[in-house]
Ligand SMILES: Nc1ncnc2c1ncn2[C@@H]1O[C@H](COP(=O)(O)OP(=O)(O)O)[C@@H](O)[C@H]1O
């Protein structure tokens with residue numbers, strides 16, 4: 001294992017993040033505050049409580065997940081797509097590193113960025129609502145796994161994408177709808193029965209539900225199912241990455 | 254001594270079915286400068302890419318420092334520095350971070366003193382805190398070279414290093430190359446500028462349409478293939494080549510004031526003494542003599558033409 005190389009990639013990628021630290025920090029703070037103003041204050045004043053939790057607090061886990069998922073994907077997909085686009089990938093290919101080390105460096109950095117933003121949102125939320133996290137360890141585990149698995153997924157997209165449109169395509173057409181319909185802002189039990197059934201096919205539901213359970217101790221789906229869902233998703237991503245590694249798909253001609 | 258780069262029957266067929274390398278075999282000795290000469294599209298970049306791991310060869314094998322480039326890619330690649338043909342650099346990164354990244358990527362421990370030395374050697378030290386995108390094209394190429402050198406490679410590939418660079422950079426680069434050779438680094442340089450090969454190479458390999466046409470000591474090649482011409486300036490113009498010197502196949506200049514004799518430098522006797530003697534017997538008055546060695550360029554052009562025929 002060429003750990004020096006992993007660290008070099010990780011540091012280099014994080015530098016990109018730190019260059020725009022202010023922006024990386026401020027934009028989630030602002031968007032979170034806006035969500036609270038719109039959903040928490042405007043809508044929340046009418047909804048009052050969801051499953052015994054104030055609506056403002058209820059949306060916090062979903063809000064964090066939403067951002068962490070999209071950030072994980074966009075950071076990792078851009079991180080590996082950009083070198084392909086500008087041609088600097090030649091250096092990665094000619095270096096004494098294997099694909100695993102490249103993945104560790106890029107996905108590690110992308111997951112770290114997503115985690116950072118998740119924590120910023122959590123911190124910002126604390127200004128608006130009272131948060132009492134019931135299962136902090138599970139919360140951290142869910143957050144970490146989500147950061148990592150979605151960064152892995154983003155990495156796959158970045159490898160697959162042949163142009164900027166394709167890079168945006170899957171996040172836009174698949175991830176954003178799934179995430180928004182994944183129960184970030186409502187409880188599944190609030191939906192009509194048909195939609196409740198349909199929603200169960202949305203994998204994001206399981207993640208948000210599990211994450212919310214770690215906050216409030218209650219969930220739309222059993223916590224075991226949530227854990228299985230995130231484990232399955234991570235396994236699928238790892239499997240795909242292994243395939244890419246084996247075949248050199250879209251990286252080495 | 255075994256070759257430091259040993260290429261055996263290497264082939265590359267791209268996905269679209271185009272065969273860019275056909276059974277290329279080549280042994281490169283440690284410490285030499287080999288110029289890989291060939292016209293555009295000959296397969297120079299493909300050969301380098303295959304050796305460096307950027308593209309996977311479809312046939313044959315190769316080793317660097319005794320390490321197979323596929324099965325022992327870590328050891329092989331750790332020895333290699335690559336300066337690619339196209340400038341590809343992260344635009345927002347600072348020069349210093351760019352070289353530090355490269356060193357780390359190749360698994361070498363941090364060594365700021367060595368990086369400083371490398372940057373100074375390439376006149377980049379003053380620019381170390383500049384972002385890559387703020388640099389001129391020539392400076393960017395220097396950064397590429399610095400990145401390739403900062404992990405202390407034993408074999409350096411320079412893919413058309415002086416294509417479109419200014420005179421100053423070219424001179425600097427030749428100096429760097431000379432310094433590297435001094436320290437025992439093996440250098441493989443692709444170029445279609447023959448002067449470059451002529452100026453710095455020890456050996457020349459000519460590649461065309463994916464095949465190596467020849468590999469030879471530069472000096473020997475020039476002697477063997479080299480044609481020399483002797484130009485004889487005349488005091489008085491003449492109408493025609495005088496009779497009695499037909500075997501020399503002299504060429505008369507259009508203005509009648511010069512005769513040119515082309516001969517092979519490797520020939521046992523050139524017959525120049527006799528030619529001059531005969532001319533003076535014929536009453537042709539000589540004003541001046543001038544000989545010219547044909548350059549690698551001419552040799553190369555004739556080789557590639559032969560290959561095309
Ligand atoms: N990725 C590729 N797919 C298909 N053909 C390629 C690819 N890269 C290069 N070629 C072809 O292979 C030949 C050799 O290219 P290259 O090695 O770049 O030549 P050189 O560096 O000597 O100019 C060219 O005809 C080129 O068009």
Ligand SMILES: [Mg+2]
Nearest residue numbers: 297298299338
């Ligand atoms: Mg080329």
